[in-house]
Amino acid sequence: MEKVLSYNTEKYNFKKYFENFFECDLEYIHEMYGSKDFEWDGHEVPQDKDIGNVVELIFEDMRNNIEFQSMWKSFIKDIVQDQYFKEPMLHQRLPSFKIIPAGASCKYSDICIQNGIEYSAHRDGDHPYHHPSWEVNFWMPLTKIEKSNAMIVEGDDGMFYPKVINHGEVQVFFGNNKLHGPPVKNNLDITRFTIDFRCLYASQYDTNKLTDVKIKSRGKWWPQKEYFTKDVYYVELRNNI
Numbered sequence: 001m002e003k004v005l006s007y008n009t010e011k012y013n014f015k016k017y018f019e020n021f022f023e024c025d026l027e028y029i030h031e032m033y034g035s036k037d038f039e040w041d042g043h044e045v046p047q048d049k050d051i052g053n054v055v056e057l058i059f060e061d062m063r064n065n066i067e068f069q070s071m072w073k074s075f076i077k078d079i080v081q082d083q084y085f086k087e088p089m090l091h092q093r094l095p096s097f098k099i100i101p102a103g104a105s106c107k108y109s110d111i112c113i114q115n116g117i118e119y120s121a122h123r124d125g126d127h128p129y130h131h132p133s134w135e136v137n138f139w140m141p142l143t144k145i146e147k148s149n150a151m152i153v154e155g156d157d158g159m160f161y162p163k164v165i166n167h168g169e170v171q172v173f174f175g176n177n178k179l180h181g182p183p184v185k186n187n188l189d190i191t192r193f194t195i196d197f198r199c200l201y202a203s204q205y206d207t208n209k210l211t212d213v214k215i216k217s218r219g220k221w222w223p224q225k226e227y228f229t230k231d232v233y234y235v236e237l238r239n240n241i
C-alpha cells in the first residue's frame with residue numbers, strides 16, 4: 001500500500017551529509033556546480049566545477065564514512081522497518097540520489113508527457129532496469145517539493161499523481177509496475193535534490209526468480225542474477241539488529 005512515513009531530520013540529517021560533501025546548501029548546488037542540461041548515464045551531476053565523477057565520489061564516501069553508515073543503518077531500522085515492514089527485510093545497500101539543478105533539464109529515463117509536462121517516467125521492472133518485482137520503492141526529497149517539481153506516480157486507475165511531500169517525509173510506492181519519475185525540467189530557482197532506494201520483505205527474496213537478462217546500472221551492464229544479490233545490491237536486516 002502507498003504510504004508516507006515521517007522521520008526526524010535532525011537525527012537523520014541526510015541533507016547535512018550531502019551539504020558537507022558539496023560544501024554548499026543543496027538548494028544552491030547550481031551556483032557552484034552549474035545548471036547545464038544532461039542525460040543521466042551515472043555520473044553527470046553538475047559539471048561546471050570539475051571534481052571528477054561526482055556520483056562515484058559520493059558512493060565511495062558513503063561506503064567509507066562511518067557516521068553516514070551509522071545514520072543510514074539506523075534510519076532503515078527505525079523508520080523503514082519499524083514503520084513499514086515490521087519484519088525481516090532487505091534494503092538497497094546505499095541510497096540513490098537525483099540532482100536537477102535550478103533551471104536545468106535532466107533526462108533520467110524514457111520520457112512521458114502528462115498535462116503538457118515532460119517526465120522521466122518509467123517502470124523499474126522494465127528494460128533496461130529489470131528490477132525484481134518484490135521491491136518496494138522509497139522516495140524522499142531533501143529540498144522543497146511543490147506540484148511543479150513533484151515526482152508523479154501512476155495510480156491503480158491509470159492516472160498520474162504528483163507526490164508533494166516535505167523534507168522529513170518518505171513516499172512509499174510501487175515503482176516496479178507503476179510508471180513514475182521526476183519532471184525533466186526544474187523550473188524553480190532552487191536545485192531539486194532527492195533520495196530514493198528500494199527494499200523488500202526478506203521472505204520474498206528468491207534467487208530462482210533472477211535470470212541472465214542484462215540490466216543497466218550507473219552506465220554498466222550486469223546479468224540480473226549477479227546484480228540483485230545480497231553481495232552487491234541488497235543488505236539483509238533482521239529484527240533487533
Ligand SMILES: [Fe+2]
Binds near residue numbers: 122123124175180
Ligand atoms: Fe524508478
